[in-house]
Amino acid sequence: MAAEVSFSLTDQTIDSTSLAESLRDPSAGAEVTFDGRVRDHNDGQAVAKLEYQAYPALAVPTGQRILAEEAERFGIVRATAIHRTGSLEIGESAVWVGVASAHRGAAFDAARAIMERLKYELPIWKKETYQDGHTEWVGPDNTPAGTGRPKDTNPEWDADLVEIWISPGNDFRGHHGMPRGNHGIQGVTEIECVAGMGLKGDRYFGYKPDFKGQVTFIDADAVDAVRRECGKPELSSSEFRRNLVVRGADLSAWVGKRFRFQGIEFEGSEECKPCYWMDTAVAPGTENFLKKNFKGGLRARILTDGRLRISGAP
């Protein structure tokens, strides 16, 4: 059954009491609501007031789509969100999110996921006015949107994107002592990266806040090395269940560092260590072979939104 979802914009004070009442549903044992209010400081500066400018014709359908997607993903019954526009004083509600679900786990998770996506995907822009009178358009990470952001200085990879793989579910994770899963894996020519969330359509999209493995990279040369090592020249690189097969980047150099790839910013988090399932999925000995020289690849967080495309794709 499709969830009831409702997203709107308002230039009036948000009435959270009546919004919360609209969530009531006999099948829902859990309601989680979030109220985002204007804070009197940001980034070390005293804030006097702020203003939201929206692109309503795009913001409303975008908000509606976010609610519908997250409601479906978490199996919740109702989701409502509303965002203010115009001028706001300190302490006023800027955004309100409410979800109703059969159980609390899904309600907390869905509310969090919706809120994170609204911050990064909703075409709304925040302008802060500080106590000293100056103003600044701020980005989703609350830093100035246009003045020497450090992100612009992070190095861009001079590498090719060879293949993109996404999968709707886990085949190995959580399957210890059981047969592997078979969710299938899909090769695509382009993919949408969402900051803080992951790759749209992949099993780890929105998996948990600040997740280290929002995206995984593997070196095409490592895949070739495994093919040679186990005598399987036809082995598909999808068997490794890494998202992005790249050529020309030294993945081991990017743990704990920020980089840009096709203009999108990432932060390497750790080596993507192979697990024992690799011996089943590929060939005995693959786990140990991948452990050498960072061949298992790199796990990373996504810091900015954008689309990745296979190099040379039309």
Added chain:
Amino acid sequence: MSQTYHIQWFGLLSERRGIPQETIQHAAITPAELYRQLAETHPLGLAMSDLRAAVNDEFIPWDHLLKDGDHIAFLPPMSGG
């Protein structure tokens, strides 16, 4: 041959451009080409990789083919919440 485009600027870009919207005649046929050329004549100061583009109120890829009369919006990094 040039086409008519209705352009909307938002957030920092509307401030840098100095106006919220304008209608122009231009030969560019993709949002990428259009932005690149407008950024040469106006002090927009934001890299295309930081922006998204919308045409007729839908997000589109930068290489989308523009039609005469399209409404184009250039969107700086969003900051809801």
